[in-house]
Amino acid sequence: MTFSTPFGRKAIALLAFAALTACSDDSDGDLVAPAKGMSWTVDGTATTANSYQPNVSGTDVILTGSAISSAAFSSVTLTLPLQTGTYNLATVGSDVKAVYVAGTGNTNGTAYYATSGTATVTSATATSYMGTFSFSGTDANGTASKTISSGKFNVTL
16 A cells, blocks of 8 residues: 555654554553663763673672763662662661762772662562662762762663
8 A cells, every 4th residue: 555645644654653652651551661771860960871780699789880981981880689679778787789980081080889878679580680779979088979869770681
């Protein structure tokens, strides 16, 4: 079937667009999982990792997302259990941890260790890991701080 009128072509384009946008939810109304990757906001500035590395170590996942450019770099590393739940990122003596590192040029950067915050693992399987996080962290001297919010991860293990 061909449409030789401009109206016919527009109708087909509109139907195709409607069909594609209707696929944004799954059958029970929940949102479809976000794209694979990792992102966060630091003191109001949104960041998307251009690389991420999940490592499974026993019953834990150590997940590092890095955003690297020619002028600066930043990363978030989370150590969380390989199971769903909400975890306190600032419990002293716990295996659950979070750290944000930022720097410029060839510096080692400054690490900000979580002093408050949580991570929620919403899905944990043998092949994928998904959730959210937010935390506040201070440097090793306790003189500078960063707020990490709106963190998301969806990675293949």
